[in-house]
Each structure stands twice: as C-alpha cells, then as structure tokens.
Amino acid sequence: MSTWLITGCSSGLGRALAEAVLERGDNAVVTARDVTSVEDLAETFPDSALALALDVTDSAQIERAVGHALERFGSIDVLVNNAGYGYRAAVEEGDDDHVEQLFATNFFGAVAMIKAVLPGMRAQRSGSIVSISSIGARIAPPGSGYYAATKAALEAMSASLRKEVGPLGITAMAVEPGGFRTEFAGRSLHQSREAIADYAETAGVRRKENDTAHGTQPGDPAKAAEAIIAAVDSPDAPTLLVLGSDAYASLSGVLKEQRSELEAWQKVALSTDFTD
Template sequence: MSKTYLITGVSSGFGYELTKQLLAKGETVIGTIRNDKNVQHLMEEYPDTFFRKFLDVTDVSAIQALVKKIFDHLDAVDVVISNAGYGLFGAAEELTDEQVEHIIATNLTGSIQLIRSVLPYLRKQGHGRIIQMSTYGGQVAFAGNSMYHATKWGIEGFVESVAQEMAPFNIGMTLVEPGGARTEFRYGSAQVAKLMPEYNGNPAHAFLSMLDPANGLAPGDPVKMAERIIESVDINPAPLRMVLGTVALDSTIDTLEKRLAEFKAQRELAASTDIVE
C-alpha cells in the first residue's frame, strides 16, 4: 500500500535522494523547498505524486500554516521527514551573532516546530512515523562545529523525549545519524565563518581539510543511506536511532564507551552529594 510523505528540504542532499527514490517506488511526496530549480524534472515526471511547497523553516507561522493546509486536504500523511538543515563551521569565537541565530532557527527551532505542528494531526489519524535527520555529530563533538553540534544535540534530546510521549498513540520516531556522505551538505551548502588567524593550526580549523574534495571524498553513499532510511519506515517498533556509516558507528561507540567510563568513575563523587537520612 502506497504512503504519503512530507519531507522538508528536498532540493538537495538526502531530501532530494529520498524524494527521488520514493517517487520511483510509487509513493506520494509533498516536498518543501526554497527554490524549485533542482526539482523541476520531478514535477514534470511525477505530476500526480510529487507536490512541491515553498517553505522557509525559520518562519514558524509558515510551518504551521503549511502543515494545516496539507492535513486539511489529505486523508493522512504517513511519514514526516524533518530534513532541512545545513552545516556551519568555524570556532565559536569566529561566528557572528547572525550566524548563530540562523542555524538555531533552521536546524533546531525549525525542526522542533515542524514536529510540534504535525503531532495533533498524526494523533487524530491514529498512526504515523516521524524521521528526524540528525548526524553522528549529535553524539560526537568536533572542534570547529560548536553551533552545528548545539543544534543536533538539542534536537536529539527533543525527539527522544517526544518519542516517549507519542508511543501510546502509535506514532514512531527515529533519529537518523549519518556519517560523512557525498552530498551537497559537505560539498556545496556548508557555511564557513570568517576565519581568524589566531586559530590557524588549531583543531578548530581542521574542518578545512574535510571540506576540500582534493583530500578525499566522504565515504558515505547517499543512495544507500536513503534506501536504509526508507526501509526503516516499516520497522516496528520504530528504531529510536539509526547510525549510517562504519566511521560514524565506530566513532559513536568509542565516544560513548569513554563517556560511560568517565561516569562510572564518578560514583563516589555523585554519592557524596546525596542526603543521608
């Protein structure tokens, strides 16, 4: 049975790849974009199953209005994929206030408000799946990525909490944590702060090597990653997290094991602050 998907940010990256694969499978996709130059061919090839909608996810009232319009005109939306977002690189000191505010509005607040907006409709229809595109950088932090990590660690906590709230309503939620992939995210849409010479040679500028294709491309295949994400829709119960890519998984496991060891070493410290009756 075919499904209807609502996906934000479908003009490039994972959003585009997911949309392309879903349409080829006969699914219906409502995809949000800021410009339609990259999806014109999809509109022409799938006039009955692809519907592009213009949306700036930093505009909360626009999110709410679009969600209401979509659900008012459809019997159901089966899957919502919160994908819109971008990377911002540079030391914390190098970032402008505007850059900080915009990435929070896009990656964090935009995702939160999209999810909040669809919840009443998914509850009413009695089913649904929400997929939030995150990154293994939602678990692992690197220098020069502070605000990107702030948005992804934030959305991970939000989704993990809301997933517990929605489970009784037959609404599953999944955080997708890909490693580096060969998409526009790294090679095109990434934004870089105005770099300060004081940070030259500092770990904060290590990302410059990563962003240069001459140093080797990312190992992740966006086609295969999109396939795994689509397959996850039919997994019940919904997996809370999906890590995609060997490098991402190994780095996540290593980081969490070190973090766990640090916590376990603090048992005496933690107990020393308890009230003993």
C-alpha cells in the first residue's frame, strides 16, 4: 500500500486521480484550497483518505500538510503536483500581478512541495514525484505564453530533478496532457484584465469569451488517472508522459518542425566554434 499526496483535488484530473488511488486501496492525502470540496472523499474512505486544506503558495500550509500526512500514514510515497490554473493573455497584455501569482502557483508551488517531501523520500530511498504539465509547454499557443512558460519551467526542473534523485531510488516524471474535460477551460481559466485590439486574431481568439472548447475536449480524466497510476507503478516510468491523442499528435508535429529547423540552421550552428 502506497501513500499519495495529491494537490488540487477539488475537481478535474486531481479529483479523478484521488478517486482512482483510493479505489485501488492506496492511501491518499487529498488537498484543495477549500477543504470542504474534498471532505467527501475522506468520508467515503475514512481509513485511507486524509483531507487537508492546502494552498501551495503558503509555506506554512505546505509544512502542516506534509507533517499531517507523515503523522497519519508514516510516509509519502508519491507526490503529485496537480494544483494550478490557466491564464490567457498576449504577452503584452499580461498583468504583472497575475503573472507573478501564476508562477507562484504553477511553478514555485510545485517546487515548494517537492522540497517538502524529498527529505522523507531520501530517508526511505524510494518515492515518485509527478508534476502535471501541459502540451501547451510544447505548442506554446498564442495567448498562452505565460501559462506555457510556467509549464515549460516545470518540465525542465522535473527533468533535472530526475537525474539528481534517480541514484537515491526516487523517480521524477512530468505529465503532458492535451485537452481533457475538466474545469481548466471553465472556472479555472483566468485572463488579462484588458484586451489589445491588435491581438484579436491571435491571442484574442483564445480569450474565455471566444473559446468554445470547454466541455468538448477529447480527454477522459478517469482514463488519464489510470495512465498516471500505471506509469508510477512501472519500473520504467518515462521522463515525460504524454496523455491524449491530441497531445500526441501535437507533440509529434512540434518535434518534426524542430528537427527540420535544426537541420536547416545546422551550418550556422556549427560555424560558431573556435577553428584553432
């Protein structure tokens, strides 16, 4: 029996993952900023679920949550950094306070969680750290520059972390979902206060008032949860787990374009070395 600590369990992928973990008999520390949104999980699984309030931008709450988890279950075997939200704005439109809060939640909140659980994982010489990214980190759509930047940073950090903790028996994995039927494009999606008319045909197309994707995404959160569990259980967990047919197709296209551009500029790349 493993113990999972999952952030952002109030809805969507975090909720689906918490339910799947508990239904298979593992322990789960289910967290959300509003603890009432996850208390039903603890009521349904009183012996194996612990519901806690957790804002990942609050260091005191992180310390308390990890402490309560260890007190209740003795260890944290899997950390899932799922807490986060979307933000849409052209780069020029981005509000400084919004962007700072976005990074505080999506990137620095995950870092804080990782630093809080690693001492215990190092002591037990085992553990898995899963960070939920987005295909947006690779395709970088217009209007999602800041959100994509938080997820690209998360992926890069996770890849380095994997190399650091691997010799200690710990694995790190980033998950790159495509479009799933969650609240990401609904109540969880934020945007800049003002729109600039010159970006109406690029970033403006993706503003909430113009987005028709919510509720029609191809991805099933329950199936994504099972895929994440399978990857965590695998002795060969990937560095990057891509989820969704749309994400797979998009990433394949991006990699093809990057390879083509790399080769087109090969001569320039190789020309910058010292020749002596």
